[in-house]
Amino acid sequence: MNMKIKKDYELLSILLGLQISDDLRLNSLEDILQSPRAIHGIGQKKQEKIYALKEILERLLKLDKKQKITINTPKDIADILIPQYRYATQENFIIVLLNAKNNIISIEDIFKGSIDTSIAEPKEIFREALKYPTSAIILAHNHPSGDTTPSIEDIYVTKRIVEAGKILGIRILDHIIIGDNNFFSLKQNGLIEKES
Numbered sequence: 666m667n668m669k670i671k672k673d674y675e676l677l678s679i680l681l682g683l684q685i686s687d688d689l690r691l692n693s694l695e696d697i698l699q700s701p702r703a704i705h706g707i708g709q710k711k712q713e714k715i716y717a718l719k720e721i722l723e724r725l726l727k728l729d730k731k732q733k734i735t736i737n738t739p740k741d742i743a744d745i746l747i748p749q750y751r752y753a754t755q756e757n758f759i760i761v762l763l764n765a766k767n768n769i770i771s772i773e774d775i776f777k778g779s780i781d782t783s784i785a786e787p788k789e790i791f792r793e794a795l796k797y798p799t800s801a802i803i804l805a806h807n808h809p810s811g812d813t814t815p816s817i818e819d820i821y822v823t824k825r826i827v828e829a830g831k832i833l834g835i836r837i838l839d840h841i842i843i844g845d846n847n848f849f850s851l852k853q854n855g856l857i858e859k860e861s
Contacts, residue, residue, distance in 0.1 A: 677715075680718070681711055681714050681715065681718075682711075698715060698718065698719040698722075733768065734768065734769045735766065735767050735768050735769075736761070736763060736767050736768075736769065736803065736838075737767065739839055739841055739848065739850035739852065739853055740848075742761055742803050742805065742839075742841055743841055743843065743848040743850075745772070746759065746761075746772075746805055746807075746841065746843055746848075747843055747846060747847075747848065750805075750807040750843050751807070751843060751844070751845055751846055753807050753809060754809050755777050755778060755809065756776075756777070756778045756806055756807060756808070756809060757774055757776070757777050757778075757806060757807055758774070758775045758776035758777075758778070758804075758805075758806045759772060759773065759774055759775065759804075759805040759806060760772070760773050760775055760790055760793060760794065760802050760803070760804060760805070761802065761803040761804075761805065762793070762794055762797050762799045762802060763799065763800060763801040763802065763803065763838070764798060764799070764800055765800040767801065767838075770797045770798070770799060771797060773793050775789050775790055775793065776789070787825055787826050787829035790802065790804075790826060790829075791829060791830070791833055791835065794833075794835055795833075799835055800835065800836065801835065801836040801837070801838050802826075802830065802835060802836070802837050802838065803837075803838050803839050803840070803841060804823060804826060804837060804839070804840040804841070805840065805841040805842070805843060806819075806840075806842060806843070807842070807843040807844070808842055808843070808844055810844075811844045811845035811847075812844060813842045813843070813844035813847055813848055813849035814842075814849065815840075815842055815849060815851060815856065819840070819842065819851075820851070820856055823837070823840045823851055823856070823857060827857060827858070837857065838852065839851060839852040839853075839857065840852070840856075840857065
């Protein structure tokens with residue numbers, strides 16, 4: 666079947682089974698995806714379909730962007746995470762999954778804790794990592810106080826995860842602690858043993 670489709674609204678019309686109304690013609694694709702409720706004649710089910718389509722597109726774009734980011738230094742990952750977590754009022758334990766070329770596959774929130782503690786079990790981390798072709802992981806969490814000094818618990822948890830990674834053949838490259846526009850790398854500060 667050979668269809669020549671030139672307009673955004675025609676694509677949406679075919680995909681969602683919408684009538685091509687004057688409202689659809691007058692709105693840009695961006696407007697339709699952002700606020701489908703504003704389009705006259707679109708019911709709740711079709712609005713939900715448009716929101717779902719928007720979410721799928723955002724996830725695809727996010728994944729594509731991450732796959733093109735290569736992590737070479739602790740600052741590379743800190744620059745990505747600081748804007749999102751520097752003002753968080755709870756601790757968030759995050760894992761950054763990397764492929765064999767150190768390109769980001771995914772960034773996942775594993776645990777959200779109280780202001781004082783963030784405990785992540787190795788099984789939770791590696792359950793997520795094994796969903797992807799993960800070669801290495803960077804651990805990260807924020808300190809809501811802004812002080813990036815690692816706690817004894819931070820160091821202990823990191824060592825447990827590093828040992829579990831050795832068994833599974835997944836390297837733990839670093840553990841980054843995020844503060845108020847600054848960060849602390851356990852690897853750079855000798856708190857994660859160098860790879861042999």
